[in-house]
Amino acid sequence: MDVQIVRLEERLKSIEAMLAAIAEEQKAAAEGRRRGYEAQERAEREMIGINFRLGAVEKSVEAIRPTTVELERVRDRVVFAGSLGRVLWSFGKALISAAAGAAAAYYTLTGKPPP
Structure with a gap:
């Protein structure tokens, strides 16, 4: 009978240790869930802040x-002004070249400088 009592006490101690381990695991799980909820809340606050900043950027744009x-x-x-300037510059160069050519032709034909 003493042996049975000792075995029963050993089983009770084993059950008590298992219950303590389960209780510790539940505490750890609760702590993990708490950290998960906190992280989720932080992410939600950050998203709200980002949405606010994005709205401000959209308004400024x-x-x-x-x-x-x-x-x-x-x-x-x-x-357009640059293109017009290039065209006018080309026209001016052509006009000066034509005037120089006319002066040279006049000088060649008459032997005198142009008036």
Whole structure:
């Protein structure tokens, strides 16, 4: 009978150790869940902040849109003015070349410098 009592006490101690281990595992699981919830809440707060900042960026882009349109218009004018300038420069060079050629022809034909 003493042997059975000792065995029963050993089993109870074993069961008690298992229950203590289960309780410890549950505490660890609860702590893990708590950390997971905290991380989720931090991520949610960060996303809210990012959404707020994105909204501010969108507003500022909308605010500068007229400036961008005006800049594009000015750029187009500058490109056109550059093209017009090149055409006028070419015309001017041709006009000066023609005048120089006419002066040279006049000098060749008459032997006198042009008037």
